[in-house]
Amino acid sequence: MDIAYYFTPVSPWAYLGHERLRAIAKAAGARVQVLPVDYGVIFPASGGLPLAKRAPQRQAYRLVELKRFSEWLKVPLNLKPRFFPVDAGPGARLVIAADMAAGPPAALTIAGALMKAVWAEERNVADRATLAELLAGNALAASLLAESEAPEVAARYEANTQQALAAGVFGAPSYVVEGEIFWGQDRLEFLERRLRT
Numbered sequence: 001m002d003i004a005y006y007f008t009p010v011s012p013w014a015y016l017g018h019e020r021l022r023a024i025a026k027a028a029g030a031r032v033q034v035l036p037v038d039y040g041v042i043f044p045a046s047g048g049l050p051l052a053k054r055a056p057q058r059q060a061y062r063l064v065e066l067k068r069f070s071e072w073l074k075v076p077l078n079l080k081p082r083f084f085p086v087d088a089g090p091g092a093r094l095v096i097a098a099d100m101a102a103g104p105p106a107a108l109t110i111a112g113a114l115m116k117a118v119w120a121e122e123r124n125v126a127d128r129a130t131l132a133e134l135l136a137g138n139a140l141a142a143s144l145l146a147e148s149e150a151p152e153v154a155a156r157y158e159a160n161t162q163q164a165l166a167a168g169v170f171g172a173p174s175y176v177v178e179g180e181i182f183w184g185q186d187r188l189e190f191l192e193r194r195l196r197t
Contacts, residue, residue, distance in 0.1 A: 001195060004033045006164045007111070007173040009091040010084065010125065011039075012077060014173040015115035016069050017185025021175065022108055024188060028195035034099050034107035036092035037161040039172055046170035051085065069186070076120045083124040089157075090148070091125045096156050097148035098140060106140060113138050 007014040025032050070077040091114040099107035113134045117123040123130050175182040175191050182191040
């Protein structure tokens with residue numbers, strides 16, 4: 001069974017769920033389709049707002065929930081990291097390049113490294129030097145950085161985004177199994193149950 005995993009590598013919620021998703025998929029024998037998408041396109045098309053444009057009370061509550069989940073899951077997370085907001089495009093394209101060159105396991109590895117870099121390590125994932133360091137630190141080919149800048153990778157990023165819209169995706173992360181959407185890392189238990197059936 002396939003899990004379509006729609007996310008951005010700069011989402012704290014995707015970060016909080018990333019390793020749990022990998023474990024759940026492995027236990028279920030499910031294949032993860034690694035699909036970074038452009039939420040700058042998704043949000044306006046689905047009625048969402050980027051963080052800076054949300055009401056103050058929503059922004060404040062987001063920080064409360066991030067702290068709760070970080071502590072509950074024992075996943076280290078800086079609530080206000082030094083490099084956020086940050087352009088998600090370079091990281092997303094790097095994930096796609098890894099997927100195209102080496103498959104989903106490599107894509108999941110670099111995606112997790114990108115998320116950790118933003119939310120736990122205070123690193124700038126829009127910086128080419130940082131991306132190169134993350135590849136080296138995860139035993140992935142340095143050539144992936146140049147490959148991530150190829151037109152076919154940009155085309156795949158756009159195709160992923162259009163696929164997400166067609167699937168009804170509106171938030172990150174979203175996990176889709178046979179057309180059924182599970183939105184948010186707090187829905188992973190429901191995803192796990194679905195995989196069992």
